[in-house]
Amino acid sequence: MNILDKIVIDKRKEVNLKKELIPIETYEQLPYFEASTTSLSKRLQASTTGIIAEFKRKSPSKSIINDKALVEDVAIGYEKAGVCGMSILTDEVYFGGSMDDLITAKEHCRLPLLRKEFIIDEYQIIEAKAIGADAILLIAAILTKTQIKQFSELAKSLNLDVLLEVHNAEELHKSIMPSLDMLGVNNRDLKTFDVSLETSKTLSQLIPDDFVKISESGISSIDAIKSLQPYGYKGFLIGENFMKTDNPGKAATTFIKELKE
Numbered sequence: 294m295n296i297l298d299k300i301v302i303d304k305r306k307e308v309n310l311k312k313e314l315i316p317i318e319t320y321e322q323l324p325y326f327e328a329s330t331t332s333l334s335k336r337l338q339a340s341t342t343g344i345i346a347e348f349k350r351k352s353p354s355k356s357i358i359n360d361k362a363l364v365e366d367v368a369i370g371y372e373k374a375g376v377c378g379m380s381i382l383t384d385e386v387y388f389g390g391s392m393d394d395l396i397t398a399k400e401h402c403r404l405p406l407l408r409k410e411f412i413i414d415e416y417q418i419i420e421a422k423a424i425g426a427d428a429i430l431l432i433a434a435i436l437t438k439t440q441i442k443q444f445s446e447l448a449k450s451l452n453l454d455v456l457l458e459v460h461n462a463e464e465l466h467k468s469i470m471p472s473l474d475m476l477g478v479n480n481r482d483l484k485t486f487d488v489s490l491e492t493s494k495t496l497s498q499l500i501p502d503d504f505v506k507i508s509e510s511g512i513s514s515i516d517a518i519k520s521l522q523p524y525g526y527k528g529f530l531i532g533e534n535f536m537k538t539d540n541p542g543k544a545a546t547t548f549i550k551e552l553k554e
């Protein structure tokens with residue numbers, strides 16, 4: 294069994310358990326549930342750099358990336374660096390993240406926050422809104438077309454932006470629908486962990502221009518970004534390249550400064 298299948302099985306158990314412990318109505322009463330959101334896709338459209346910087350402690354492919362950095366320091370650092378948004382892993386088992394990380398980031402910066410999670414149930418979308426997320430990720434590889442439609446429409450009704458992630462043409466074909474704001478191409482195959490920026494380049498021509506195009510994973514240089522921009526990419530999701538340093542905010546500052554030159 295590949296790692297993605299395993300993650301989804303565990304996630305199903307986790308969500309079923311949580312549903313029993315915390316009824317959805319509890320989330321609907323939290324203050325952020327009614328609060329307004331900041332649009333990540335609009336920020337990206339208006340930006341010349343388009344960096345979405347991620348907070349990621351570990352991953353199944355790399356194990357520990359950074360177990361010292363505090364999410365509040367990183368949120369403040371990323372905001373100062375001038376990123377367009379911050380992506381926060383909330384999966385605990387495989388990525389060492391938590392919903393508390395997102396809440397903490399929300400308290401320390403005004404950046405649009407993307408909840409990076411393996412969403413398989415509408416419950417997680419209500420939860421995302423309630424903890425202060427501005428955008429959610431939907432992964433085509435683990436969802437049916439019907440789920441993508443239902444989940445993205447629910448997110449839109451809550452004013453959350455939707456980033457739909459694909460890895461191949463088949464996933465892209467089943468996913469294109471008006472309730473999505475951003476289409477992300479993951480350069481990392483979540484089943485094998487192979488990384489290639491060519492994935493973004495080949496799939497770009499199949500993505501209609503009305504979606505904000507984002508290239509995700511394995512981006513570690515200015516040259517990589519410059520090579521992707523001609524393919525229409527407006528957003529670049531970067532995790533490890535910043536998180537592997539002692540000071541991710543500083544790494545993002547240097548990176549963005551250089552990108553602007």
Ligand SMILES: O=P(O)(O)OC[C@@H](O)[C@@H](O)c1c[nH]c2ccccc12
Nearest residue numbers: 479509510511512530531532533534
């Ligand atoms: O650390 P990287 O290679 O810069 O990648 C960041 C981000 O794209 C990656 O964490 C990611 C992209 N899609 C995902 C889906 C689930 C978990 C993680 C991800």
